Amino acid sequence: MTEMLLRAFEVTKRYGAFTALSGVSFDITKGEVVAVVGPNGAGKTTLVNTLSGLFLPDEGDVIFEGRSVKGLGPSALALRGLARSFQLVTVYPSFTVEEMIAVGAFARAGETFRLLKPAGVYRRERDEVREVAAAFGLAHRLTTPCASLSQGEKKLVDIASALTLRPRLILLDEPTSGISSADKDRIMETLLAAAERLGVESLVLVEHDMELIARYATRVVGLKAGSLVADMPPDAFFRDPEVIDTLVGKVPHNALG
Numbered sequence: 116m117t118e119m120l121l122r123a124f125e126v127t128k129r130y131g132a133f134t135a136l137s138g139v140s141f142d143i144t145k146g147e148v149v150a151v152v153g154p155n156g157a158g159k160t161t162l163v164n165t166l167s168g169l170f171l172p173d174e175g176d177v178i179f180e181g182r183s184v185k186g187l188g189p190s191a192l193a194l195r196g197l198a199r200s201f202q203l204v205t206v207y208p209s210f211t212v213e214e215m216i217a218v219g220a221f222a223r224a225g226e227t228f229r230l231l232k233p234a235g236v237y238r239r240e241r242d243e244v245r246e247v248a249a250a251f252g253l254a255h256r257l258t259t260p261c262a263s264l265s266q267g268e269k270k271l272v273d274i275a276s277a278l279t280l281r282p283r284l285i286l287l288d289e290p291t292s293g294i295s296s297a298d299k300d301r302i303m304e305t306l307l308a309a310a311e312r313l314g315v316e317s318l319v320l321v322e323h324d325m326e327l328i329a330r331y332a333t334r335v336v337g338l339k340a341g342s343l344v345a346d347m348p349p350d351a352f353f354r355d356p357e358v359i360d361t362l363v364g365k366v367p368h369n370a371l372g
């Protein structure tokens with residue numbers, strides 16, 4: 116039987132009188148790469164924010180590993196094995212790659228970054244940061260200031276810092292936004308290989324690029340105006356003109372293979 120990791124159960128999220136998510140339900144099981152798609156304003160970021168504990172749903176529930184995690188908050192959830200990255204990456208330009216990965220890991224765990232720690236603790240953390248950096252192909256960049264990284268590398272540093280907590284599931288909000296088309300495949304391949312090497316069991320990604328979805332997703336969840344309108348494998352998604360018309364606008368011929 117497939118193991119269910121995360122369940123969105125009739126999740127509703129409002130901003131004042133505006134309903135951004137309306138009774139959204141779906142499951143994420145072990146081994147899946149789930150793409151969340153939909154037009155601008157459909158509620159994709161709101162969904163990621165609600166599933167990762169940043170927002171409390173107004174109705175419904177979020178179940179992780181069989182237990183409600185509603186109200187736990189992102190740090191507690193990250194420590195429990197559910198982590199996320201952000202659409203817009205904030206890196207401190209003067210920090211090195213190694214420092215940024217470490218700071219991100221501490222922030223997600225709700226800790227503060229302390230330079231002075233017992234040597235043993237520091238060594239363990241440093242080894243962990245270096246192992247994660249290596250999985251992302253960043254071992255040779257540890258002392259590089261973040262300011263001189265490409266946009267793609269900044270995204271990888273952000274995702275790497277989330278993976279230092281060794282989550283079972285990671286939610287990625289537009290991991291390839293702002294990256295040139297030529298680099299998108301490299302970024303996706305690097306992050307999927309690193310996730311596998313570091314023990315991530317499932318990924319959820321908000322993604323607009325249909326070719327990437329066709330290549331890498333195992334399932335597509337479609338939102339429109341806050342409602343779930345599709346939940347199917349990529350093959351079925353790209354061959355359903357009504358779904359494509361509702362969620363994407365036109366059939367991307369390259370995605371059909």
Ligand SMILES: Nc1ncnc2c1ncn2[C@@H]1O[C@H](COP(=O)(O)OP(=O)(O)OP(=O)(O)O)[C@@H](O)[C@H]1O
Pocket residue numbers: 130133135153154155156157158159160161162
């Ligand atoms: N803090 C907020 N207050 C009020 N309305 C908001 C807030 N955040 C988002 N919204 C609205 O909720 C709806 C869903 O927004 P959300 O950012 O989740 O959509 P999205 O699918 O991620 O869009 P995009 O593809 O443009 O990033 C939009 O209409 C947006 O304007």
